[in-house]
Amino acid sequence: MEINAKAFKYGDDINTDYIISGKYKFKSNDMEAMAVHAMEELDPEYFNKVKPNGGFLVAGTNFGMGSSREQAPLVLIHSNTKAVLAKTFARIFYRNAINTGLPVVECDTDLIDEGDELSLDLAGGVLRNVTKGIDIAIKPLPPVMAQLLADGGLVEHFKKHGGFAL
Amino acid sequence: MIPLAGKTIAEKIFSAHSGTDAHAGDIVVADVDFVMGQDGTSPLAIRALANMGVTEVFDPKKVALVMDHSSPSPIEGVSALHTIMREFGKSTGATIYDVGEGVCHQLIPEKGHVVPGDLMVGCDSHTCTYGALNVFSTGVGSTDGAAAMASGKLWFKVPESIKVTYTGALEPGVYSKDLILHLAGEMGADGATYEALEFHGPVIDELSVEGRMTISNMAIELGAKAGLMKADAKTLAWFEGRGEKTPNPQDPDADAIYERELTFDASTIGPQIAKPHAVDNVSPIEEVEGTPIAEGVLGTCTNGRLEDFAIAASILRGRKVHPDVRFIVAPASRQILLDAIEAGYIQTLVEAGAALVTPGCGPCVGTHNGVPSDGENVISTANRNFKGRMGNSNSFIYLGSPATVAASVIEAKITDPRKYFG
Numbered sequence: 031m032e033i034n035a036k037a038f039k040y041g042d043d044i045n046t047d048y049i050i051s052g053k054y055k056f057k058s059n060d061m062e063a064m065a066v067h068a069m070e071e072l073d074p075e076y077f078n079k080v081k082p083n084g085g086f087l088v089a090g091t092n093f094g095m096g097s098s099r100e101q102a103p104l105v106l107i108h109s110n111t112k113a114v115l116a117k118t119f120a121r122i123f124y125r126n127a128i129n130t131g132l133p134v135v136e137c138d139t140d141l142i143d144e145g146d147e148l149s150l151d152l153a154g155g156v157l158r159n160v161t162k163g164i165d166i167a168i169k170p171l172p173p174v175m176a177q178l179l180a181d182g183g184l185v186e187h188f189k190k191h192g193g194f195a196l
Numbered sequence: 197m198i199p200l201a202g203k204t205i206a207e208k209i210f211s212a213h214s215g216t217d218a219h220a221g222d223i224v225v226a227d228v229d230f231v232m233g234q235d236g237t238s239p240l241a242i243r244a245l246a247n248m249g250v251t252e253v254f255d256p257k258k259v260a261l262v263m264d265h266s267s268p269s270p271i272e273g274v275s276a277l278h279t280i281m282r283e284f285g286k287s288t289g290a291t292i293y294d295v296g297e298g299v300c301h302q303l304i305p306e307k308g309h310v311v312p313g314d315l316m317v318g319c320d321s322h323t324c325t326y327g328a329l330n331v332f333s334t335g336v337g338s339t340d341g342a343a344a345m346a347s348g349k350l351w352f353k354v355p356e357s358i359k360v361t362y363t364g365a366l367e368p369g370v371y372s373k374d375l376i377l378h379l380a381g382e383m384g385a386d387g388a389t390y391e392a393l394e395f396h397g398p399v400i401d402e403l404s405v406e407g408r409m410t411i412s413n414m415a416i417e418l419g420a421k422a423g424l425m426k427a428d429a430k431t432l433a434w435f436e437g438r439g440e441k442t443p444n445p446q447d448p449d450a451d452a453i454y455e456r457e458l459t460f461d462a463s464t465i466g467p468q469i470a471k472p473h474a475v476d477n478v479s480p481i482e483e484v485e486g487t488p489i490a491e492g493v494l495g496t497c498t499n500g501r502l503e504d505f506a507i508a509a510s511i512l513r514g515r516k517v518h519p520d521v522r523f524i525v526a527p528a529s530r531q532i533l534l535d536a537i538e539a540g541y542i543q544t545l546v547e548a549g550a551a552l553v554t555p556g557c558g559p560c561v562g563t564h565n566g567v568p569s570d571g572e573n574v575i576s577t578a579n580r581n582f583k584g585r586m587g588n589s590n591s592f593i594y595l596g597s598p599a600t601v602a603a604s605v606i607e608a609k610i611t612d613p614r615k616y617f618g
Contacts, residue, residue, distance in 0.1 A: 126337035
């Protein structure tokens with residue numbers, strides 16, 4: 031499936047407190063309501079920018095560092111973020127994203143500017159910067175994570191196999 | 197066949213728990229000895245279990261949920277989440293640590309739920325704390341936590357290890373917190389991503405078990421999956437009387453292969469401060485001395501233990517917290533509160549002007565117990581100083597040792613604690 035949307039670009043070391051602040055995440059289990067605060071510390075307009083037409087969150091190194099909160103990928107999903115593209119990801123966020131079904135893509139994000147139109151074909155492993163007219167190489171998912179994603183995430187994997195079948 | 201080289205602590209624990217000859221880079225499905233969640237993550241794990249169609253945990257004795265981050269509840273939303281946790285405890289038999297018991301990362305080892313050589317996961321990034329106790333413990337999200345609660349297993353990539361050795365000796369007034377802040381400054385917030393840190397050397401050997409836990413607690417601030425240490429006589433003595441499990445210490449082999457080896461002379465490291473708004477934005481205290489502060493925090497899973505209270509009390513005995521400063525103290529567990537009362541530390545701190553709050557996470561994560569005001573600076577013994585972390589994006593958090601916090605609340609400015617150890 032091809033995903034087409036605009037790039038919204040941020041910097042390095044974006045932590046999960048910035049993706050969803052502790053002052054919100056402890057209040058509720060309602061991700062839809064919490065999503066309006068997604069990325070609020072860095073960009074209070076993030077939700078309003080991304081929600082109507084969807085978007086790619088583009089970042090530098092170590093995206094998702096810090097806390098283990100799974101609310102981080104969940105509020106991005108509920109804000110209509112189609113995928114996160116970054117040079118590198120922090121470990122726990124990367125697992126949480128795959129487990130919850132938020133596509134995460136490692137690539138050279140220097141080739142993407144704010145507002146660029148991007149086209150991502152996850153299955154085919156192709157990321158195209160339509161605005162710049164270039165293809166960007168993406169690092170394939172580790173096989174174990176590709177299998178989880180193919181099953182529809184960890185919950186679906188468990189339902190299908192009754193436990194880990196990796 | 198050429199024999200493979202020796203193993204790191206991480207490789208040994210993963211070998212023992214996966215039934216394989218595990219080496220760095222291998223993907224293994226391993227048995228976990230314990231699974232933990234806290235009040236910010238357990239409700240999503242409980243939802244994930246329900247979505248999996250699972251109504252029981254693999255072993256109720258090996259699962260615990262802790263109400264610590266926002267406890268006692270400050271608002272109805274949190275109260276509802278706490279109710280979900282209590283009901284899960286009743287229906288599955290999992291242990292519930294309710295309001296007032298303390299921080300998960302103190303309770304899990306304090307109650308003997310893990311012992312040296314164990315593998316455990318917790319739905320909280322600072323689960324790496326028990327690496328100091330020779331437990332491979334690491335933070336996971338709620339869905340991974342749910343999978344582990346359901347099956348007693350989780351998949352892992354066996355990490356490469358970085359060996360960090362401290363030589364020399366700590367100067368009086370300098371603590372393990374200063375060592376790990378210094379390392380965060382040296383390695384950066386992604387300096388150890390996907391890897392395990394393994395700490396060695398005479399300085400680590402000299403530290404108390406509590407002091408070691410401060411170091412392992414902050415391994416995640418460098419991106420590490422774990423911060424491991426050997427179990428020595430002190431570690432084993434610490435576990436005496438804490439439950440029925442038998443420790444199975446895992447020492448690294450002499451010919452273990454490390455991705456990198458770093459050595460620091462601790463004698464050259466003074467008090468360190470992490471400045472706003474990043475844990476790796478570290479400088480020697482001399483560079484920020486005199487910065488005005490409005491709030492001080494002693495506590496959290498990093499520095500809320502008895503030794504930390506002893507250090508702060510030794511500085512504040514017979515002195516007063518500056519009238520322009522709020523000094524909030526939160527013991528990491530009920531047991532630590534009781535021990536600190538018995539030792540007289542609580543009396544000393546409260547007489548000096550401290551505000552004592554419920555054992556738990558205190559104001560660290562911005563949900564309650566002391567949200568700073570606009571423009572205010574905070575000096576805290578916690579492990580994170582991200583913008584907005586304590587509930588106000590317009591405040592500024594500095595991190596330091598318990599001694600640095602105690603010295604600073606007396607003068608309402610960041611103060612080098614070594615003046616009290618001259």
